[in-house]
Amino acid sequence: MTRVLHVITGLEHGGAERQLVLLLRHLPVACEVATLTRTGTLGAQLRAAGVPVHEIGMRHNRDLAALPRLARLIRRGRYDVVHTHLYRACVYGRIAARMAGTPRIVATEHSLGDGHIEGRVPSRGVRILYRATERLGSATVAVSPTVAARLCGWGVRPGRIVVIPNAIDAAGFAFDAARRAATRRRLGIAPDERIVGAVGRLVPTKRFDLLVEAVAPLRGVRLLLVGTGPERARLERLARDLGATGRVLFAGGTSDVAGALAAMDVLAAPSVQESFGLAVLEGLAAGLPVLYTTCPALDDRPPGEAPQARRLPTDARIWSAELERVTRGPRERTPVPPVVARYAIAEQAARLARLYEDGLTTVSEPSFREGAPTRERAHDAAT
Structure with a gap:
């Protein structure tokens, strides 16, 4: 069975965190979780449900000592896939997975807004680091066509993006x-x-x-x-x-x-x-x-x-x-x-599992193409 390590910044209550917990209940693969910071309430729930949760102990955004700790965890686990969630985990997780020689590195972009990422205005350095580390991965998952369009605006190549929406039970x-x-x-x-x-x-x-x-x-x-x-x-x-x-x-x-x-x-x-x-x-x-x-x-x-x-x-x-x-x-x-x-959890979990196994070839979202006219784009064009 495919073995996947999910890397996320933290496991307190939040939309991306709750979405990960939901996915773990439905993904037909063996999953473990690494949290860069605190295990949190949701992490405790996952452990109670039998999901291994590893705490990296990152103290702040620039705690570079977390990188070799995460890389060692990935190397020991010999995971088939490392799947990262949220900005800090995507940056550190992609680098650590590449250092550990993981064959497939997937990231989900949960929180890219129009001029914001995770509720904050990104600096030029944040954008540069995002683009540089994105290239280390195999694919970037956008949770909506709107986010896919924003990723293109940030310089991510459309051929590296797949839309797999957030899911709901x-x-x-x-x-x-x-x-x-x-x-x-x-x-x-x-x-x-x-x-x-x-x-x-x-x-x-x-x-x-x-x-x-x-x-x-x-x-x-x-x-x-x-x-x-x-x-x-x-x-x-x-x-x-x-x-x-x-x-x-x-x-x-x-x-x-x-x-x-x-x-x-x-x-x-x-x-x-x-x-x-x-x-x-x-x-x-x-x-x-x-x-x-x-x-x-x-x-x-x-x-x-x-x-x-x-x-x-x-x-x-x-x-x-x-x-x-x-x-x-x-x-x-x-x-x-x-x-x-349209956003049923079973369908989205199955598409994600196919991405783990087959890459971008079998899960592309037909509603997203480079330049596809989302309502956000239409509004921007009109104004």
């Missing part, structure tokens, strides 16, 4: 009334309260500040923010300044995203920088109406596959009016739209 997000009641009790939310929810890292590009501003004037509506990040203190101050302290609930990170979604009445995703938009898909799988600003998982698809989702500009007044309308409407869950099935 829709059944795991199916609405459960008992779960809704239990989660609401745990969070101190009354059964009849109207809840606008959001899931994601508390970083500027997610625009959760816009949600605080939009919810502040709405009577009888509370905002549930699920996630951790450096913006929490600023968001708390903003809620206090707007007189909405008691109506903005910071739930922190959670391994039970399905439970958090069950507690909500609408999912709000005003992010302006997304590589895929997994939270939007999860909200749709949970039967929620969804309001969003940027979501390649929907925007790269033909219109009409997600009638429960509505795209809004980054204007707090528009968001406030729409949230008022949606939260005053019926609370019945809606049918899961067709777009969710």
